[in-house]
Amino acid sequence: MRRLIKCIAAARPKNLPHFRMAMRASSSVAVGEGGDVGKIVQERLYRIIGAxxxxxxxxxRxxxxxxxxxxxxxxxxRYRRDETGHLDERALRQLIDMAEELQEVQRRRAFMLKSLKSRGLLTDELRExxxxxxHLNQLEDAWEPFKEKKTSLSHRGREAGLEPLAKKLLYTSEPLxxxxxxxxxxxxxxxxxQAIIVEEVQRCDEVRQLMLAECRQSGVISSSLAAAPRKKNAKEIGTDAFETLKKQFAAYENRRWSVQRISAHNVLALQRGESxxxxLVKMIPHSRSKYTFFSWARKKFVGFQRQEDPKATRLLNQCLEAAYENIMKVxxxxxxxxxxxxxxxxxxxxxxxxxxxxxxxxPMRNxxxxxxxxGVTKGVKCVALDENGGVLTRFKCIIMDKANMRDYISGCVEKLKLNKIVIGNGTAxxxxxxxxxxxxxxxxxSVEYAIVSEAGASVYSVSDVAREEFPTLDPMYRGAVSIGRRVIDPLSELVKIPVRSMGIGMYQHDVSEMELLRALNRVVESCVTCVGVNALIxxxxxxxKIPGVTKPIVDQIVLARYAKKLKSREDLRRVPGMTEATYQQVAGFFRFPNSTNPLDNTNIHPESYSTVQKLLELYGGKERREVGNIxxxxxxxxxxxxxxxxxxxxxxxxxxxxxxxxxxxxxRSxxxxxxxxxxxxxxxxxxxPGDMLRGVVQSVTTFGVFVDVGLHDNVLVRGVNIDTVHTGDPLDDLRFEGVDQLGRVRLRYDGVLHARGDAAAQSHRRGLTLESEEFLSLGRLTTPEAQPTLSDSLAVVREERQQIFASFSLQGPHEFARVAATVTNGSGNVVKPLKRPRTEGGVHTAAAGQTTMTAAAAAAAATKTTKTKTTASSSLTDKAEVAAKAPRSKKRRAGGKRRVTPSLVSEEHENDEKKQIVGDTLRWWRPEEETEKSGLTTGGVRAVKERTPGVKRPRTETLGPQKVLQPPTSTSTKESEESEPIFFF
Incomplete structure (x- = not known):
């Protein structure tokens, strides 16, 4: 439990006391066994969310x-920022999702406790x-060993009366x-x-957490090509198709990844290839894992000691083998x-x-x-559109008849006075x-052309929306209309297309459809409310797409618009079906440019019109724009x-x-x-080679961006900052480097982003911050430097992954808090999060290249804060000075391990953890007595004994099974992050 507190504190170190209070309050609340969430439990939910x-x-609340x-x-x-504490849209959605998850956790917990109580397994410790x-995943993982399986061997064994015998063997030293x-x-x-023994061992949370920590730290994921399709896939694909797939996934033959470092696109590629x-994808544990499990089990369960009877010993070894296989599978x-x-x-x-x-x-005006x-077989479908997207004419050309096609194009352009030509990026x-x-x-x-994305145009052409909008137009021309209109007004046209058909995602067909649609629909709603909707056109x-507006209400709005009864926001209130509550929610997102009240064409809600009037009276009848600038x-x-x-x-x-x-x-202007x-x-x-090209970004991924430079295919460009480049942005200074052996064009980006008048720059020029502009970066009322970027969003996801990997167990935390949560620059922005510490010879160090807090650094920090001199600190300071004067190769031997800046130590952790300098070594202690009894700390690492630097520990002195959590000194794992990945879209 405390480990979760410290994980949250690592993300928000200033709020640790609040979370502690919430946890103490939540621990005192008994969870009801019914399905309803009572008032006390609801208050607990609000405290946890707030913390x-x-x-x-x-x-x-x-x-x-x-x-x-x-x-x-x-x-x-937008309109309740005073009450919500200035939370932006993303934070509000995060809060709501968190509340939904906690309520689901409460419901599932009540069911589990009720089931355990009915089976006589519920104890006070288990309830607590x-x-x-x-978290729901943690709850389900903890519940897994307690699930009832009436057809299992363990259930049959209990019915046969073997359970008392098995428990007596495990927890006593009685011979078998x-x-x-x-x-x-x-x-x-x-x-x-044997089945009962295996289940009892699996129910022990310590062993599950130990093996999870071991596999997450040192486990390896391997992949290899299958020799033949599996039985369930053999019917779906033939031999030729299977061989084609093997060529596509050839780069994943005999590949290995560390569990901790495998990238998201590799995980999804393995998932697709396996499906x-x-x-063939499998997890390979470290070779020491089995020994670790056997050693730990024999210490935890006294019944696994060597028996006098060889048959009994053989049976116990079989039980251990089966328990290990079962736990590793889970x-x-x-x-x-x-x-x-x-x-x-x-x-x-x-x-x-x-x-x-x-x-x-x-939008492209005028x-x-x-x-x-x-198209090749059905020809090139052409449609001429006016400024508002209305169809002027349509015709079809054959690509083989180039002369006739040129006549059609030039005649249409000159006759209808067209100034742009838009081509879909499909076949030919x-x-x-x-x-x-x-x-x-x-x-x-005097016309220009552009190649734009036609993703979703074919889906739209046969949809009910297209049939309703163009009932008499041939479906093959509807796609051309969609391609042209998405240039005239992208937002108004693209909302008609199913979001999954946009073709701009990374492995969009391999992720959860429900989660994907939920996230994308939220983006659409956010963009529509950001821009606003002109109710007249x-x-x-x-x-x-406006949240709160239903299809019947839209029908009535359209009817009122055609009847010329809709001229202002006040008229919107009188639309049939528009209740007062609905009007309050949606009125601020509708625009009426021709209204007699100029405020109807702004983001100001009708409930604030009186505020505007008071302001005008307060400033003596000055113009609205002048009052706003004041x-x-x-x-x-x-x-x-x-x-x-x-x-x-x-x-x-x-x-x-x-x-x-x-x-x-x-x-968007x-x-x-x-x-x-x-x-x-x-x-x-x-x-x-060396020629410079200009292109437009078609898709952004975690491993690069795909750019259309006017060649046959989009080109993958690496080394581009995904925080400054977005889908649809033009890119200059793309250097052509040639074509590789596989026929792929190689480009290098060695310039700057094309001058785009983004929202932040527009806000800076005008000297004000517009609410709608900040929606573009998912932030509101923040400075441009503090607006969340794609890297920030991905960092949140990856931090959640690390927290999942560090999930705590039922019996308490098995990890130390982080030495330092984050490193910030002068403006308070996060520069680089520090990783969880590990232990090496009794000194906790940061992982993967991070610095180490030694006794000398701790003493220096203590001197700064307390301004006191002790004998221990002075001696340590002398050692640090000797180390500073020593040559580089001798610094570590003289002063211990590398130093960490004392300012990186979180003050909250200084209050939580008792740090003692024993034998010139900084030691971290946790106050929980049960942890000292169990002897487990970081992921199962035993609290080590203090020792003096310079005195080597004998090789025979080991830390027992917990030593497996140390990173291996050498590994055969091939890190695939540096290799060329396979991309599927």
Missing amino acids: RMSISPAIA FVVEQTKRGSTVPFLA AFDKLL TDALEKLRSVTDGAKLF KGVL THNIIRRDLKKSAEKEAITVFAHSLRHILMQC ARILAMDP SREVADIVADTIEERGL SNRYVME LLNLRDAELRDVASRIGCGEATLELVARELASPALDP ELPHAGIFRRFPPKLSDLK
């Missing part, structure tokens, strides 16, 4: 209760242990010889007895599950990040477009682009004074000030358009 997120329980009453996240994030588990006679009298007595039956399943879950979260995070920037691309959907798109470029050059057309599909230039104290004088919250006043200063500003418009495409045959 995790560094907010007060009152804020957590307000958000959860408002959500139950129907309030939407965008509404709370289950009560401390706050006398019990062999009873086993012979029972049918399959030895097997039933198709072409890869351990491997848990590790594979955790890796899969973490990898799916990373893939979903990348997908959502790319989708946000695709939806928020700048563009008359010729949209072309390339490059051939069509060559014909278009030749036509522009030969005919002297927006299509119905955009309005349906308020933005006020100091915090002056702003609070104005808020108190007019009777509104500070956050509401800030929103009003921004909207008055810059009303009706579209946050200076973001990049879809695609790069060209007049002449580059040709691969004309390129030479």
Whole structure:
């Protein structure tokens, strides 16, 4: 339990006391055995959420209760910031998800405790242990050994009366010889007895945590190609298809990854290959794991000592072998599950990040477009669109008849006065682009072309939405209409397409469909509410994406619009089916540009119109824009004074000030358009190494970005900062390096991001921070430097993975707290999180290249804080000075291990852990007595005895089974992160 407290404290060190209070309060609350969550349990939930997120329980209670009453996240994030403690949209969703998970944990816990009580297995210690588990995965893992399996051998053994005999053997030193006679009298007595022994060992939480820690630290995942498809895959794929798959996954033949360091895309690739039956994936534990388990089991259960009867000894060895195999099987399943879950979260995070920037691309105003959907068998489908996306004409060309195709294109462009040509990036798109470029050059057309993504266009063309929108148009032309409209107004058009069909994700078909759709739909809702909806011209599909607006309400809005009864937000209140509660939730997201009230075209909610009127009266009837600029230039104290004088919250006043200063500003106005418009495409045959190209980012992944530079295929570019490059961004300074042996184009990015007027730059130029602009980076009312990036989001996911890998057990924590949670720069931004410490010879060190806190550094830190001199600290300081003057090769011998900066030690951990300098060695103690009795610390590492540096420990002196948690000195694992991965999209 305390280990979880310290993990949370590592992320938010300032909030450790609050979390401690929440845990003490939660431990005193008895979990009810019914399905209802009582008021006391609900208050416990709010305290836990508040402690995790560094907010007060009152804020957590307000958000959860408002959500139950129907309030939407965008509404709370924008119009209830005073009550929510200025939480942004992402934090609110995190809070709501956390509340849902805790409520599900409460429900499952009540069921488990009820089941244990009915079977007579529930004890006070077990109830308290289950009560401390706050994550669903941890709860299910702890419940696994207690599941009833009436058809199992252990159940049959208990019915045969062998359970008392098995427990007596395990927990006493009574010989097994006398019990062999009873086993012979029972049918399959030895097997039933062995099954009971195995289950009892598996129920011991210490052994499960020990083996989990061992496999997570030193385990290896290996993959190899299957010789033939499995039986369940043989019917689905033939021999030829199987051989093709083997070629695709050839890079995964005889590969190995460390469990701790395997990347997300490799996990998903292995999962895909295994599901198709072409890869054999397995977990390989360290060779010492079996010895560790046997050694620990013989110390934990006295019955496993050597018996006098050889038959009894043989039976016990068989029990140990079976218990080891069973526990390792469960351990491997848990590790594979955790890796899969973490990898799916990373893939979903990348997908959502790319989708946000695709939806928020700048609309192309006053563009008359010729949209072309390339094809070979069915020809090239062409549709001409006006400025509003209306269909002007349509025709079809055959790509083989180039002369006729040029005549059609030039005639349509000149007759309809088109100024842009948009080509879908499907089959034969490059051939069509060559014909278009030749036509522009030969005919002297004043038009540009661009190749844009056509992902989802074919799905849209046969959907109910397309049939409803274009009932008389041939389906093959509907796709061309979608391709052209997504350039005119990307948000309004792309919301019609199923989000999974966008084709911008990483392994999007291998992740949980429910979780993916949930995350992507949230992104769509966030973007729509960020931009706002023009109630007079927006299509119905955009309005349906506003949280709280149902399809019947949209039908009534459309009818009122056609009847010219919808001119202002007040008219929206009178739409049939629009209740007062619904109106309050959605009114702020609708825009009415032609309303008599200018505030109807801003983000200001109708409930704050009176606040605007008070401000105008307060400032003597000045213009709205001038009042907004005045308020933005006020100091915090002056702003609070104005808020108190007019009777509104500070956050509401800030929103009003921004909207008055810059009303009706579209946050997409200076973001990049879809695609790069060209007049002449580059040709691969004309390129030479060193030539510079310009492209547009098509997809962002954790291992690089895919860029369209006008060649036949998108090119993978590595070394690009994924925090500054987004899907849809143009990239300059792409250096052509040639073509590799596999025919892949190699590019190197050695420039800077193309000048894009992003939201932060726009805000800086205007001298104000717009609420809608900050939605682009998932942050609100934060400085541009503090806005979360893709790396920040991925870091959160990976930190959750590390916390899962460090999950605590029922019997208490088995790990020390981190020596230091994070390292920050001067502005408070996290630079690099420090990893959990490990132990080496009695001194806790940081993992993988981190520094070590030695006694000298501890003494120096103590001298700074307490300004006292002791004999021990002075002697240690002298040693540190000797080490500083010594040559580099002798520093470690003179001063011990490398030093860590004393300032990196968390103050909270200084209060939690008792540090003592014993024998010139810094030793970390935990206050729990039960830990000292069990002798387990970090992941099962026994608390070591103090010793003096310079005195070598004899080789015969070992730490027992816990020593297995030390990293191996050498490994044969091939780290695949440095190798060329296989990419599937």
